[in-house]
Amino acid sequence: MEILKREQIGNNVFFNTVNDSRFKTMKISVSAYLPLLKETASQNALLCDILTRSCKEYSTLSILEKKLLSLYGASLSSHVKKEGDLQVLTIAVSGLDDKYAFDDTKISSELAEILCKIIFEPNVLNGEFTEQDFKQSLRQLLDTMDSDFNEKRVYAVSRCVEIMNQNSPAGIKRYGDKESAEKTTAKDLYSAWQNLLKSARFEIMYVGDGDSLSTLNIFKNKFKNIERTPQKLLTATFKSDGNVKEVVEEMELSQSKLVIGFETGVSADDENYCAIMLLSAILGGTPSAKLFTNVREKQSLCYYCISRYYRRKGYIIVESGVEGENLERAKNSIFNEVNELTSGNITDFEIESAKLAMINGYKSITDTVTGIETWYLTRILDNKVDTPEETAEKIKTVTKEQLLMLAKNIKLDTIYMLKNKD
Amino acid sequence: MNDIKEIKSVRTGDKYYKINHKSGLTIYVYPKEKYSSAYAIFGTKYGSINTSFSVDGKEKITVPDGIAHYLEHKLFESEDGDAFTKYSKTGASANAYTSFDKTCYLFSCSDNFKKNLEILLDFVQSPYFTAETVAKEQGIIGQEIKMYDDSPDWRVMFNLLECLYHNHPVKIDIAGTVETIAEITAEKLYEVYNTFYNLNNMVLCVAGNVTVDEVLQICDKELKENEQHKITNYFEKEPYEIVKPYTEQKLTVSVPLFNFGFKEKAGDRMLTAKENAEIDILLTMLFSPSSELYSELLEEGLINSSFSYEVFEGPGYFSILFGGESRNPEKASEKIKDYILKVKSESLSKEDFEASKRACYGDSLSSLNNIESIANTLVSSHFSGNEFFEYTEALAEVTFEDVKNRLNKILDVNNCALSVVKGE
Numbered sequence: 001m002e003i004l005k006r007e008q009i010g011n012n013v014f015f016n017t018v019n020d021s022r023f024k025t026m027k028i029s030v031s032a033y034l035p036l037l038k039e040t041a042s043q044n045a046l047l048c049d050i051l052t053r054s055c056k057e058y059s060t061l062s063i064l065e066k067k068l069l070s071l072y073g074a075s076l077s078s079h080v081k082k083e084g085d086l087q088v089l090t091i092a093v094s095g096l097d098d099k100y101a102f103d104d105t106k107i108s109s110e111l112a113e114i115l116c117k118i119i120f121e122p123n124v125l126n127g128e129f130t131e132q133d134f135k136q137s138l139r140q141l142l143d144t145m146d147s148d149f150n151e152k153r154v155y156a157v158s159r160c161v162e163i164m165n166q167n168s169p170a171g172i173k174r175y176g177d178k179e180s181a182e183k184t185t186a187k188d189l190y191s192a193w194q195n196l197l198k199s200a201r202f203e204i205m206y207v208g209d210g211d212s213l214s215t216l217n218i219f220k221n222k223f224k225n226i227e228r229t230p231q232k233l234l235t236a237t238f239k240s241d242g243n244v245k246e247v248v249e250e251m252e253l254s255q256s257k258l259v260i261g262f263e264t265g266v267s268a269d270d271e272n273y274c275a276i277m278l279l280s281a282i283l284g285g286t287p288s289a290k291l292f293t294n295v296r297e298k299q300s301l302c303y304y305c306i307s308r309y310y311r312r313k314g315y316i317i318v319e320s321g322v323e324g325e326n327l328e329r330a331k332n333s334i335f336n337e338v339n340e341l342t343s344g345n346i347t348d349f350e351i352e353s354a355k356l357a358m359i360n361g362y363k364s365i366t367d368t369v370t371g372i373e374t375w376y377l378t379r380i381l382d383n384k385v386d387t388p389e390e391t392a393e394k395i396k397t398v399t400k401e402q403l404l405m406l407a408k409n410i411k412l413d414t415i416y417m418l419k420n421k422d
Numbered sequence: 423m424n425d426i427k428e429i430k431s432v433r434t435g436d437k438y439y440k441i442n443h444k445s446g447l448t449i450y451v452y453p454k455e456k457y458s459s460a461y462a463i464f465g466t467k468y469g470s471i472n473t474s475f476s477v478d479g480k481e482k483i484t485v486p487d488g489i490a491h492y493l494e495h496k497l498f499e500s501e502d503g504d505a506f507t508k509y510s511k512t513g514a515s516a517n518a519y520t521s522f523d524k525t526c527y528l529f530s531c532s533d534n535f536k537k538n539l540e541i542l543l544d545f546v547q548s549p550y551f552t553a554e555t556v557a558k559e560q561g562i563i564g565q566e567i568k569m570y571d572d573s574p575d576w577r578v579m580f581n582l583l584e585c586l587y588h589n590h591p592v593k594i595d596i597a598g599t600v601e602t603i604a605e606i607t608a609e610k611l612y613e614v615y616n617t618f619y620n621l622n623n624m625v626l627c628v629a630g631n632v633t634v635d636e637v638l639q640i641c642d643k644e645l646k647e648n649e650q651h652k653i654t655n656y657f658e659k660e661p662y663e664i665v666k667p668y669t670e671q672k673l674t675v676s677v678p679l680f681n682f683g684f685k686e687k688a689g690d691r692m693l694t695a696k697e698n699a700e701i702d703i704l705l706t707m708l709f710s711p712s713s714e715l716y717s718e719l720l721e722e723g724l725i726n727s728s729f730s731y732e733v734f735e736g737p738g739y740f741s742i743l744f745g746g747e748s749r750n751p752e753k754a755s756e757k758i759k760d761y762i763l764k765v766k767s768e769s770l771s772k773e774d775f776e777a778s779k780r781a782c783y784g785d786s787l788s789s790l791n792n793i794e795s796i797a798n799t800l801v802s803s804h805f806s807g808n809e810f811f812e813y814t815e816a817l818a819e820v821t822f823e824d825v826k827n828r829l830n831k832i833l834d835v836n837n838c839a840l841s842v843v844k845g846e
Binding site: 022023024025060061062065066068069070071072073074095096100102132136139140143144146147149150151152153251252253254255286287288296297299300301302303304321322323349352353355356357359360361363364366367368369 | 434454455456457458459506507509510511512513514515516530531532533558559560561562563564565566568569571572573574575630673674675676677679706710711712714716717720721723726727728747777778780781782783784785787788790791792793846
């Protein structure tokens with residue numbers, strides 16, 4: 001596999017290529033990075049969805065989908081995610097590599113053109129999106145917001161994140177809130193679209209074996225005609241306000257959820273970044289981690305008990321699902337393991353096995369198109385973008401001293417419990 | 423001697439090796455050049471539905487619901503320690519799963535492949551169950567069951583299966599219930615283990631940066647020859663008709679979910695590659711986002727982008743399922759039924775057929791990118807008696823006539839049921 005090639009094609013517009021001949025498919029994605037703000041979050045989320053419903057040339061979803069079907073079942077997708085204090089809108093196309101078409105269809109260049117049309121020539125008339133598309137996008141966004149509540153594991157973690165980040169953009173949901181979504185009009189989305197083209201930072205990513213240069217040129221020409229005034233993108237490392245927040249909510253459930261958030265003080269651009277990731281893995285990232293071995297295997301309290309490190313903000317979130325009557329026991333048991341960690345009780349075996357597991361994971365990432373794409377997109381804003389191999393090498397060099405020093409700084413911030421009603 | 427056969431796809435040039443190992447195990451090796459990792463999966467044709475069986479014509483044995491899944495958890499522990507600890511010294515990422523008709527143990531790794539394969543083959547062949555280790559798992563699996571009790575997606579599907587199936591154990595939750603797993607003992611675990619974890623009833627599939635030689639080196643060392651036994655699985659006779667057309671459950675959800683299923687005639691064999699290809703093309707024509715129905719359902723606000731469909735098939739069961747979120751599932755399901763009646767009485771579009779055929783072909787090639795999906799599909803193809811590449815070849819052969827004929831055999835609007843999960 002070749003590594004990432006990166007070229008600036010406009011003011012804060014970058015074209016990234018990973019040429020790889022191993023895959024039978026290719027993927028092109030366009031990601032727009034914007035500040036995550038309460039006022040604009042749901043507008044942007046609606047925009048991301050409405051753009052993929054139609055465009056000037058393919059004026060309805062059905063026409064657009066028929067076109068994709070004829071291109072050997074190519075797919076067009078959109079998603080919205082949160083990266084620290086930023087909102088990221090991604091629209092992607094993927095499909096079969098040209099050499100597998102049994103006629104002379106140029107799948108990849110057709111897909112590149114469709115993607116361009118969707119972003120630069122949307123189905124707008126008199127300064128607004130069509131009523132039909134707008135209604136669909138709004139209805140579906142409201143459904144998606146409700147759907148996040150349906151899955152209680154997802155919901156409980158999102159509540160903890162919200163409580164931890166009450167006064168920071170990172171506490172805003174990636175889709176914003178219902179109230180502002182409902183207030184949005186088709187006209188607002190037109191302004192949001194213009195604002196997006198003018199002020200977002202764009203990262204275009206091409207993974208595959210095809211002609212990436214012609215795709216690069218298509219996008220370069222499109223951006224040439226736009227007057228760009230990119231916004232500053234700032235994201236701050238999470239800092240606890242010093243008060244431990246404990247929130248209990250009740251619901252009709254079979255299983256209660258326990259989510260605990262910790263400050264680490266270390267985020268993606270910090271020199272100790274790899275060490276803190278390793279520390280989180282030692283706590284609860286693998287089957288030989290402290291949480292799995294003790295809370296699950298020794299005490300049989302739960303089916304899952306894991307910790308996850310959020311690289312952009314630099315916090316660690318521990319989550320588990322337990323019997324309502326065992327909530328206190330599980331909480332104490334988790335704290336016990338965290339205390340072991342912060343007081344420096346870490347064995348060489350724990351360090352080595354977590355290192356091996358992480359290195360193994362990084363080396364496998366380049367074996368899928370999506371793995372490659374996701375890896376680079378989540379790191380593209382880093383001061384230096386490492387390859388998976390480089391990160392694996394850095395993990396190898398983390399020392400026990402480094403871990404002990406960082407472990408001391410881990411601070412409890414929030415305990416969130418979603419308790420089943422008796 | 424091991425019998426090694428090379429199997430090549432005419433269309434893509436991809437190839438894999440099928441080995442009838444002297445131990446009785448069938449092994450598939452699918453080398454992927456320039457990949458950095460390997461994925462191995464070791465599975466037995468034994469899942470949650472195999473609760474009643476006999477060996478070599480002896481007496482019929484019935485075991486508690488959820489025992490296959492319980493066994494999967496317990497097999498990770500051997501007398502000399504648990505498999506996770508062994509893998510923690512190699513870095514492999516290991517896991518296992520139990521489905522309706524199989525139980526599989528797997529790992530993926532970028533280094534130490536041979537050592538990892540050795541661990542896999544060793545622990546799956548070394549059961550160690552005691553009263554104490556069995557008891558320890560009750561709490562863990564109990565919480566796994568409760569987690570699924572709160573999962574609307576899971577509940578809505580099993581509620582539907584209860585509407586479709588009178589007797590077939592596919593309607594029973596894979597993990598069983600807190601009550602049924604309480605009946606599981608070390609003796610019962612040994613009984614099912616000794617029956618179903620016979621190498622003649624199992625398969626090993628490996629894909630990635632590996633060679634046949636590497637795999638066989640470890641297999642020759644680790645696999646002990648197994649005597650073949652005749653396993654008979656008993657399923658009570660299942661009538662064609664459904665049980666009831668509607669069911670509803672209240673859960674804490676804010677957008678209702680539905681599963682809508684058509685019960686089909688399950689023969690005494692699984693669908694062939696050609697039959698699968700016909701059905702996939704047909705379903706793409708009728709229900710994919712490019713279809714007339716999909717647009718209508720969206721227009722009327724009856725579905726959202728979570729809408730999906732699948733062919734749900736295994737030993738003795740076969741149905742076609744639709745699912746998604748909807749504010750009005752009853753109306754959505756009525757529209758699906760009306761549409762099926764309409765397409766059955768009118769004719770299908772040849773143009774849609776051609777485009778859908780291409781799309782299915784595109785999908786089937788895409789799945790060859792990913793070593794996990796390759797190895798997993800090799801397992802299911804093996805257990806259903808099909809060869810992996812047959813499906814892609816069959817897609818090319820399917821004619822418009824085949825698809826029209828297929829439509830007349832499936833999707834009986836008088837034999838379907840709707841399951842809904844909504845908020846209080």
